[in-house]
Amino acid sequence: AQKxxxxxPGMFVQEKEAVTLDCTYDTSDPxxxxxxxxxxxxxxxxxxxxxxSYDQQNATEGRYSLNFQKARxxxxxxxxxxxxxxxxxxxxxxxxxxxxxxxxxFGGGTRLMVKP
Amino acid sequence: xxxxxxxPKYLVTQMGNDKSIKCExxxxxxxxxxxxxxxxxxxxIMFSYNNKELIINETVPNRFxxxxxxxxxxxxxxxxxxxxxxxxxxxxSSQDFSLGRGNTIYFGxxxxxxxx
Numbered sequence: 207a208q209k210x211x212x213x214x215p216g217m218f219v220q221e222k223e224a225v226t227l228d229c230t231y232d233t234s235d236p237x238x239x240x241x242x243x244x245x246x247x248x249x250x251x252x253x254x255x256x257x258x259s260y261d262q263q264n265a266t267e268g269r270y271s272l273n274f275q276k277a278r279x280x281x282x283x284x285x286x287x288x289x290x291x292x293x294x295x296x297x298x299x300x301x302x303x304x305x306x307x308x309x310x311x312f313g314g315g316t317r318l319m320v321k322p
Numbered sequence: 323x324x325x326x327x328x329x330p331k332y333l334v335t336q337m338g339n340d341k342s343i344k345c346e347x348x349x350x351x352x353x354x355x356x357x358x359x360x361x362x363x364x365x366x367i368m369f370s371y372n373n374k375e376l377i378i379n380e381t382v383p384n385r386f387x388x389x390x391x392x393x394x395x396x397x398x399x400x401x402x403x404x405x406x407x408x409x410x411x412x413x414x415s416s417q418d419f420s421l422g423r424g425n426t427i428y429f430g431x432x433x434x435x436x437x438x
Contacts, residue, residue: 250432
């Protein structure tokens with residue numbers, strides 16, 4: 207079974223509007239962390255935001271916020287006031303527990319395109 | 323200063339050749355990784371090293387041999403290159419094995435390998 211699922215292969219958003227990128231995850235480990243990365247066309251992987259499974263509040267980093275719904279096992283990324291430079295691939299990823307080699311498991315990504 | 327740097331950025335080589343990709347991190351991290359991103363943008367862990375010791379080898383063919391001369395370096399050597407090895411290879415690092423907000427995994431810019 208997929209551990210991380212991103213159901214939107216591609217999305218369009220109008221500049222200055224908000225957009226939500228979906229991510230659901232599957233784990234039986236009570237201790238885990240969820241990450242979002244941005245990959246622009248230049249190829250690098252840029253860390254955006256982190257949410258721990260025990261965090262009481264949703265994470266926010268500037269225009270990025272994470273809508274964490276633990277019972278639903280979802281960790282959607284919300285980008286407010288979209289900018290043209292937000293056009294990129296976005297990956298949701300998870301790290302489980304303390305003895306999982308610290309590796310990240312990635313979803314398949316969502317390509318976001320911001321329209322002027 | 324680039325936190326995680328890898329060289330070369332682009333590499334075109336013939337089938338059957340042996341090549342290496344070098345990675346260095348200047349973050350003082352204990353844990354380093356190699357990830358492979360295929361043509362469909364799917365990212366998958368290959369290796370994880372902690373303090374120069376191999377922790378994870380995710381069913382990677384033994385033509386791939388990571389080497390960690392010290393904890394700041396994790397090089398990837400590939401023998402007898404095959405067409406299917408064409409991909410983007412990402413080096414990454416994190417402070418250690420623990421989960422937590424401060425223990426983000428940081429990626430290098432990627433090395434684009436094309437086998438012809």
